[in-house]
Amino acid sequence: MTSPLNVIRDDIQAMTAYHVADLPEGFIKLDAMESPYHPFAASETLLDEWKELLAQSAINLYPNPATSGLQTALRQVFGIPESAQIALGNGSDELIQFLTMLVAKPGATMLAVEPSFVMYKHNAALYGMNYVGVPLNEDFTLNLPAVLAAIEQHNPSLIFITYPNNPTGVCFRREEVEAVIRAANGIVVVDEAYGAFSHDSFLSQAGKPDNLVIMRTVSKIGFAGIRLGYACGSPVVMNELAKILPPYNMNQLSLATAKFAMKHAEVIQQTVAALKAERERVFTELSHIGGLQAFPSEANFITVRVPDAQALYDALKAEKILIKKLHGAHPLLSQCLRLTIGSPEQNDAVLSVIRKLYR
Secondary structure: OOOHHHHOOHHHHOOOOOOOOOOOOOOEEOOOOOOOOOOOOOOHHHHHHHHHHHHHOOOOOOOOHHHOOHHHHHHHHHOOOOOOEEEEEOOHHHHHHHHHHHHOOOOOEEEEEEOOOHHHHHHHHHOOOEEEEEEOOOOOOOOHHHHHHHHHHHOOOEEEEEOOOOOOOOOOOHHHHHHHHHHOOOEEEEEOOOHHHOOOOOHHHOOOOOOEEEEEEOHHHOOHHHOOEEEEEOHHHHHHHHHHOOOOOOOHHHHHHHHHHHHOHHHHHHHHHHHHHHHHHHHHHHHOOOOOEEOOOOOOEEEEEOOOHHHHHHHHHHOOEEOEEOOOOOHHHOOEEEEEOOOHHHHHHHHHHHHHHHO
């Protein structure tokens, strides 16, 4: 009997699985841009209503995302135009996967800026697409001339622009993103995973032009555990995407929770506002510490460059604080780390370690 590896694709065998960091007991987890707060814990009434809702959910039946009412709730809360269609995904990861599958003809190209979300490039490889990564400027702003030149040269079928960007936190200029959309012959996905924390959004433009798709998630606003993302775009694209999305890709509990959250959107907005205020406080504090560079962020994290990324990572870990070490992931991320914004107490713990190391 030969090894089953003989029938598995060589390129997949050469890949490395995405590593999810283990969370030791008692650690503060600030490495994955999750919210530090349970979205309903502040109100015992809301918590009880949510529990009752889950208890009544028809978990014995297959879900029907199309008739769940969640799309209507999302449209009302976030002002998504009626001309745009909404697709639900089991997290944004699934939508990235199927948008890639949608255009993965032989010889097709995906384009993204770098550094950015690693799953774009991963899915290009998975579906056999050519991948073109255009480096950002050293301050993590968009190198628009280079992006436009790459579009003209490679004519990509799919372009991903993260707005604001991950892992840098910097939000590109709207007119630059609009220039990319105009220049592209293929589909342009504006990934607004962190849009709730930004000053700007393309949601109001969903559906026009036809090649624009806006992607969002509820993960960053307190619901990472329910794995729910959504994409908005013109029927021209979204009708085709609907043909390949699994019919039961969502689950009853996630659909019920997300719809309940939209009913109480003001509670979620209060948490978002608190995290934005903490982000500004932490950025100000970091800016006053010599020897490091904090980059302006419109996400729920701050990327910082320090003299020795490993030393700070180890110092924080010794104090039972997990953050994301970016050093080594891309040349532009040399000596960089990413700090998720947590509660005031968690953020103070991070700042205390940094001050001790760089005083």
